[in-house]
Amino acid sequence: MRLNTMAFYLHRITGVILAIYLCVHLCFLTTVKTGQYSSLIKVTLSRQFLPFDLMLFLIGIYHGVNGVRLIIHEFGFLYRHRKVLLYLTFAIVLTLWIAVAWEVMR
Amino acid sequence: MKGLGWLMQLLTGLALTFLVAYHFLITHIFGSLQLNEVVARFHELKAFYAVLLVVVTFHAFNGLSVIAEEIGRGRLAKAFYVVMAVVMAYGLLLLLSV
DSSP, X not given: OOHHHHHHHHHHHHHHHHHHHHXXXXXXXXXXXXXOHHHHHHHHTSXXXXXXXXXXXXXXXXXXXXXXXXXXXXXXXXXXGXXXXXXXXXXXXXXXXXXXXXXXXO | OOSHHHHXXXXXXXXXXXXXXXXXXXXXXXXXXXXXXXXXXXXXTHHHHHHHHHHHHHHHHHHHXXXXXXXXXXXXXXXXXXXXXXXXHHHHHHHHHO
C-alpha cells in the first residue's frame, strides 16, 4: 500500500474513532449532573487506563496534523512536495505525541 | 466531497486545531479533571464550550456523512445529519444545565 493511500485510510479510520469518542465523551460528561463523575474519573485517571489515553492522543494528533496537511493541499499549496509534507506530518505527529505523553505521564 | 459541505469541513477542521488544542491545555496541562474544576470551567467558559461543541459535532457527523455517501449509503448519509442535530442539542442542553 502506498504511503499516501495509507494516510488517506488512517485519516478516515481515526475520524470514525474520534466521532465515536465524541459521543462517549458527552455521555461521560453527563455524569457531572447525575453525580457519578468523581468515581468514574478515578477510573479513567488510573494507571491501567493510561494506554487508552495515550492511544486517544495519538489518534487525535494524527487526525489534526494530517487534516492541516490536507487543507494545505486543498488550497493548492506545496502539491509538488506532497511526499516531503507527508513525511513531515508523520514526524510532527510523533514529536507532538511524545511531548504530550511526557507531559501527561509526569 | 465538494461544495458547501466540503468548505465547511475544511473550515471547521482548521478551527478545531485551535479549539481542541486550547481545550487540551486547560484540562490536562494548566488545569485538572477534578469535579469542582470541571464545573467551574463549564461556567466560566460557557461560550467557548458551546462553540467547541457545535464545531466538533458538525465536523464529526459531516465527515461520517461524507464517508457514508462515498460507500453508496445515501440514506445513512442523510441520517447522520439527524444524529448531528440530536447530539448538538443534547450537548448544549447539558452545558446549559450544569
